[in-house]
Amino acid sequence: MSRLQDQVAIVTGGASGIGEGTVRKYAAEGARVVIADLQEARGQQLAEELGPQTSFLKTDVADEAQVASAVDLAMSRWGRLDVIFNNAGFGGVSGPIEDLDMAGFDTTMAVLLRGVFLGAKHAARVMKPAGRGVILNTASIAGLQAGYGPLTYSAAKAAVAHFSRCLAVELAPFGIRVNAICPGLVLTHIFTTPFGLQGEAAEAALPRIDAAFANWPPMGRSGLPADIANAALWLASDEASYVTGQAIVVDGGITAGAQSTEMGERLASSFGIDPAMLRAQRGQ
Numbered sequence: 001m002s003r004l005q006d007q008v009a010i011v012t013g014g015a016s017g018i019g020e021g022t023v024r025k026y027a028a029e030g031a032r033v034v035i036a037d038l039q040e041a042r043g044q045q046l047a048e049e050l051g052p053q054t055s056f057l058k059t060d061v062a063d064e065a066q067v068a069s070a071v072d073l074a075m076s077r078w079g080r081l082d083v084i085f086n087n088a089g090f091g092g093v094s095g096p097i098e099d100l101d102m103a104g105f106d107t108t109m110a111v112l113l114r115g116v117f118l119g120a121k122h123a124a125r126v127m128k129p130a131g132r133g134v135i136l137n138t139a140s141i142a143g144l145q146a147g148y149g150p151l152t153y154s155a156a157k158a159a160v161a162h163f164s165r166c167l168a169v170e171l172a173p174f175g176i177r178v179n180a181i182c183p184g185l186v187l188t189h190i191f192t193t194p195f196g197l198q199g200e201a202a203e204a205a206l207p208r209i210d211a212a213f214a215n216w217p218p219m220g221r222s223g224l225p226a227d228i229a230n231a232a233l234w235l236a237s238d239e240a241s242y243v244t245g246q247a248i249v250v251d252g253g254i255t256a257g258a259q260s261t262e263m264g265e266r267l268a269s270s271f272g273i274d275p276a277m278l279r280a281q282r283g284q
Contacts, residue, residue: 002030003237008078010034010070012061012119013088015043017188018138021225022085022232027053029233032078036061036070037088061088061115064122071122081126083236086119087138091190092153105152112156113163120167124176132175134236137164138228139180141251148184148254157182161247168245177244179235184251185213186223218253227252 009026013019015037026033027050036059037043047056057073059066074081089112093104116137127133142149143157161180168178187206210222217223231250234240249255 002028003233003239004083005030007031007082007236008033008074008080009083009085009236010036010074010081010119010123011085011087012036012059012067012070012115013138014085015039015046015056017190018183018186018225018228018232019085019087020046021229022087023054024050025226025229025233026083026236029237031083034070034074034077036067059088061086061118062110064118067115067118068122071126075126080130081123081133083134083136084119084123085136085138085232085236086116087136088115089138089190092150092156094150094153097151100152108152109156112153113159116160116163120163120178124171124174127176128171128174133171133177135164135167135171135176135178136232136235137178137180139164139182139247141182141184141249141255144182144247144249145255164247165245172244177235177240179240179244180247181228181231181235182247182249182251183228184223184249184254185217186225186228188225216254217251218257221252223250223252 004026009031011019011023011026011033014023014035016039019037023033023035023046032053035043035047035054035056038058038060040058043056043058047054055073055077057070059070061067071081092108092112093100120135123133123135137160139161140149140157142154143161146154148154149157161182164178164180171178187210213222214220228250231248235243235248
């Protein structure tokens with residue numbers, strides 16, 4: 001039997017990147033999946049491709065009513081909710097702290113932290129009566145160690161990791177497991193969006209980013225959405241029935257043995273930016 005046979009899942013940010021990879025993995029393992037995302041065209045296309053076991057709902061995860069609607073859709077269509085993967089996100093604002101404005105800070109926290117909170121809140125309201133459920137949240141290695149991401153992004157992801165631990169303790173008596181996944185460098189558009197690239201231009205940039213980071217992780221390659229989706233599948237399945245309150249790192253060994261200062265410099269180089277400019281900004 002497939003590992004998620006007849007279970008129902010919601011994946012936020014499910015129309016692309018890690019979310020899309022997880023939607024495909026869950027569906028292949030027998031789950032019925034709500035694809036919750038702002039990218040309407042991509043989300044609809046994915047749902048049409050995967051068939052009636054999936055449903056797309058345009059969802060802004062920072063809007064409580066829209067998140068509640070995603071949970072209600074799962075319940076009205078399939079009568080249950082077994083898994084929610086709070087994955088929607090973006091790279092946040094970046095730059096020296098004195099140059100950051102509150103609007104950018106608030107947007108970063110709204111998507112990366114408030115979105116996780118709302119997804120967990122509304123999943124819990126239907127999982128508690130059922131006495132079962134799995135809540136997964138996308139954190140990041142940037143939330144565990146300094147130097148792997150912009151300031152506000154890293155702070156939000158650190159909050160997600162600790163939120164997941166605290167919520168795991170609260171919900172364990174109700175049969176609900178809560179874990180965070182902490183990806184390392186994964187080839188998605190989170191790296192191209194800050195450079196203003198979209199569509200074909202963004203797709204064309206991914207091989208350059210991959211080449212720039214090829215020898216940085218000890219495993220010798222960049223991560224793929226499927227690498228994170230595999231972890232999300234395991235954590236959602238009964239194979240992980242005794243795993244809760246954890247921040248699972250999936251990074252090819254980066255946090256075990258790679259220099260964090262190299263990340264920004266390699267990314268800059270892939271876009272033709274002199275790494276010396278970054279070192280100058282850090283006062284090095």
